[in-house]
Amino acid sequence: MTHWDDPKALAEIDRSGMSKLLREFPEQAAQAWKLAVDVPEFERLAICGMGGSAIGGDFLRLYLARKGLSKPIFVIRNYALPPFVDEKTLVFAVSYSGNTEETLSCFEQALGRKCPLIAVTSGGKLAQLAQENGVRLISIPPGVPPRAALGYLFLPLLKSLKPLLDADEIEEEFSETLEVLQELAVRYGEAPEAKNPAKQLAQAWHKRIPVLYGSDHLTDMVAWRWKAQINENAKSPAYAHALPELSHNEIMGWEWPEFQTAFVYTLLRDLEEPRALHRRFELCRKLLEELYQTVLEVQGKGEGMLARLLSLSYLGDWSSYYLALLYGVDPTPVPLIEEIKKRLAAR
Numbered sequence: 001m002t003h004w005d006d007p008k009a010l011a012e013i014d015r016s017g018m019s020k021l022l023r024e025f026p027e028q029a030a031q032a033w034k035l036a037v038d039v040p041e042f043e044r045l046a047i048c049g050m051g052g053s054a055i056g057g058d059f060l061r062l063y064l065a066r067k068g069l070s071k072p073i074f075v076i077r078n079y080a081l082p083p084f085v086d087e088k089t090l091v092f093a094v095s096y097s098g099n100t101e102e103t104l105s106c107f108e109q110a111l112g113r114k115c116p117l118i119a120v121t122s123g124g125k126l127a128q129l130a131q132e133n134g135v136r137l138i139s140i141p142p143g144v145p146p147r148a149a150l151g152y153l154f155l156p157l158l159k160s161l162k163p164l165l166d167a168d169e170i171e172e173e174f175s176e177t178l179e180v181l182q183e184l185a186v187r188y189g190e191a192p193e194a195k196n197p198a199k200q201l202a203q204a205w206h207k208r209i210p211v212l213y214g215s216d217h218l219t220d221m222v223a224w225r226w227k228a229q230i231n232e233n234a235k236s237p238a239y240a241h242a243l244p245e246l247s248h249n250e251i252m253g254w255e256w257p258e259f260q261t262a263f264v265y266t267l268l269r270d271l272e273e274p275r276a277l278h279r280r281f282e283l284c285r286k287l288l289e290e291l292y293q294t295v296l297e298v299q300g301k302g303e304g305m306l307a308r309l310l311s312l313s314y315l316g317d318w319s320s321y322y323l324a325l326l327y328g329v330d331p332t333p334v335p336l337i338e339e340i341k342k343r344l345a346a347r
């Protein structure tokens, strides 16, 4: 019997309780939607963060761009703000712990450049600096790994920007998203493998290296999120790339026979892929099928873009969790990430 059909064995591996956090994600999304703030006028938008605190910025960028927001949006995963970030740039400094040095560095630079600034954190130095400098704070609950707080790290930002978009459409999309997530929480959390795509993905990835392909229409950063979730939850290598770029270089690596047993490819599709990307995806799938026995393909659920985006991301959360169980590792701890932070702080 696989661990995931045996609740006792499952609890022994998932000692820190990741499955509970995954199951509660729809409620987290509902709470997060209430945390929006008013935003001032701006010309550009920059979201600064790292790791689990940055991916919400990518989702925001993708979503707003697809909805036609004409303002430039940048996600900054670094210590330094680019020179174009000025007093007309709205900056969100996002750090779940509030202690990430890259994000703190960007926050201080944004203060110096008099950018309109909003901090998003559960505490730490970022909350302290925001209070000391009179910076608006979106305060989110502490106590979970940042990657399990995606709802809090993405949805308050999106809702805060609602006045720039079609407000009714966003509210409708959000209601649909909640319904879809609630349904998926039960399905991915409880259904046996035959009816559970999350378990099936984990099984297909087991003892191989997952390679995840999205497209720059909507799913490239979801593929990136899946990669990070597989790395952190399952402690497994994983790689992500996106169309159309990958068809100009990466595909040359498919041919080498020795690698064909090492990698397993998963395509992250979307029902509104533009025609050119759709054709490239189809051709890539055909080529992969000719070379590999298994090519996996997945798509988000729901009609609205928000539901499709978050439901696809949620599938990666669950499948990386099940992969951790197959490897017999507790999904929650990330000791090497902690170690790097500790060694940097000691210098």
Ligand code: F6R
Residues within 6 Å of the ligand: 050, 051, 052, 053, 094, 095, 096, 097, 098, 099, 100, 103, 145, 146, 147, 148, 232, 334, 337
């Ligand atoms: C995710 C994780 C990391 C952190 C990143 C930044 O669970 O542990 O990816 O998100 O190291 O830390 P925070 O989010 O606290 O700013």
